[in-house]
Amino acid sequence: MAWHDDQGNPWGRKQPPDLKQMMEQLKKVFPLKALPGLGKHGGVPVLIGIALILWLASGVYIVKPDELGVVKRFGEAVRTTMSGIHYHIPMPIETVLKPKVTQVRRIEVGFRTIGDRQVGRNQAVPGESLMLTKAENIVNLTFIVQYKIKDAVKYLFNVVDQAKTVKDAAEAAMRETVGKNDIDDILTVGKFQIQQNTKTTLQDILDSYEAGIHIVAVQLQDAHPPDQVMAAFKDVASAKEDRAKMINEAHGYRNEILPKARGQAAQIVNDAIAYRESKIIAAQGDTSRFLQMLSEYRAAKDVTRTRLYIETMEEILPGVNKIIIDDKISRNVLPYLPLDRKTSEVVK
Numbered sequence: 281m282a283w284h285d286d287q288g289n290p291w292g293r294k295q296p297p298d299l300k301q302m303m304e305q306l307k308k309v310f311p312l313k314a315l316p317g318l319g320k321h322g323g324v325p326v327l328i329g330i331a332l333i334l335w336l337a338s339g340v341y342i343v344k345p346d347e348l349g350v351v352k353r354f355g356e357a358v359r360t361t362m363s364g365i366h367y368h369i370p371m372p373i374e375t376v377l378k379p380k381v382t383q384v385r386r387i388e389v390g391f392r393t394i395g396d397r398q399v400g401r402n403q404a405v406p407g408e409s410l411m412l413t414k415a416e417n418i419v420n421l422t423f424i425v426q427y428k429i430k431d432a433v434k435y436l437f438n439v440v441d442q443a444k445t446v447k448d449a450a451e452a453a454m455r456e457t458v459g460k461n462d463i464d465d466i467l468t469v470g471k472f473q474i475q476q477n478t479k480t481t482l483q484d485i486l487d488s489y490e491a492g493i494h495i496v497a498v499q500l501q502d503a504h505p506p507d508q509v510m511a512a513f514k515d516v517a518s519a520k521e522d523r524a525k526m527i528n529e530a531h532g533y534r535n536e537i538l539p540k541a542r543g544q545a546a547q548i549v550n551d552a553i554a555y556r557e558s559k560i561i562a563a564q565g566d567t568s569r570f571l572q573m574l575s576e577y578r579a580a581k582d583v584t585r586t587r588l589y590i591e592t593m594e595e596i597l598p599g600v601n602k603i604i605i606d607d608k609i610s611r612n613v614l615p616y617l618p619l620d621r622k623t624s625e626v627v628k
Contacts, residue, residue: 339370347378348432357433377436381429384496387447389454390422391501410506411455417463421503423475425450425482426496434492445491446482450498453481463505471500 342365343349349361353374361376368374390409391402402422409420427446429435439445457478461470479498486493505513577584 335370339367339374341366341368341376341378343378346380346382348381348429350377350379350432350436351375352377357437360432377432379429379432379436381432384426384428385443385446387425387427387443387450388422389425389447389451390420408451411458413458413463413466414461415463418506418509419458419463419466419503420506421454421458421466422501423450423454423478424499424501426499427493428496429492430494431492434490436492439489439491439493442491442493445489446486446493449485449489450478450482453478453485454498456481466503467505471503475500 341349343361343363345363347363349366350357351359351361351368351374353369354372358374368376391404394401394403404422406420409422411419411421413419425446435442454474457474458466460477461474466474475498479495482498483495486495504510573584573588
């Protein structure tokens with residue numbers, strides 16, 4: 281097998297095996313007496329041959345489907361291999377690192393999960409979570425970063441502590457993003473945009489490091505004011521809710537009153553237009569009738585005058601009390617006007 285570790289040490293955590301020690305172990309496994317025909321020194325070449333075979337066989341390695349093999353020659357990466365069975369020159373000449381390139385890793389910033397993620401509890405880390413906003417307000421913000429390997433060679437050799445590098449860069453990117461936003465946006469409608477901006481900034485930082493890391497997602501877990509001013513922020517939030525409620529009620533009242541007012545105004549306008557049209561038509565009718573009457577009057581003045589008089593009397597006389605007296609008797613009747621009665625009675 282190849283001796284290596286994930287820290288880039290070509291010898292791994294162990295030192296190269298001692299050939300003398302290996303020979304002693306082989307002698308224990310294959311005692312010289314068990315090899316017929318060999319004298320006192322005749323077994324040494326055989327043991328050396330067996331050791332050489334085992335050493336050459338140690339160059340066989342298997343890369344799993346979720347891994348990528350990175351072959352190092354004297355500590356320098358020389359090639360990469362995909363999943364399957366492969367061979368490299370045995371150590372100490374070549375060694376193999378096999379990072380999991382499909383695994384999505386997770387970094388917690390501002391808190392730590394104690395125990396299982398599903399049922400465990402979170403421990404706050406105020407040194408990471410307390411941040412300053414654009415207006416120099418303090419906000420307590422926790423989030424997680426998910427990432428995976430984009431370039432295995434850069435990931436293994438360009439950055440020493442990958443997890444710490446991602447965490448430090450993520451904290452710096454989030455502080456930069458929070459410093460450009462107001463606290464109201466951070467606590468309410470601006471969370472998604474803050475996540476996206478932080479992800480973009482963090483990816484730019486890691487790309488400048490040539491870390492070979494791809495940021496999958498930045499997810500805000502919680503964002504709230506510090507505990508010391510939580511009550512004041514709740515009062516402000518309640519006041520904003522009351523203001524929004526009153527505004528909505530005012531909009532509702534406006535939406536209820538305006539249609540009615542518009543309807544009444546439209547009705548008045550339509551009535552006025554109808555009244556105007558009726559008056560115009562009536563005036564035009566009266567004018568036409570007068571002109572016809574004038575034409576008839578010019579043609580026969582006496583007849584027209586008499587007819588107009590008769591038509592006028594037909595309209596007036598049905599509404600008054602009448603006393604008809606013969607001309608012969610009217611000479612002996614004294615006319616009497618009852619001035620002491622009410623006007624209405626006289627008319628009646």
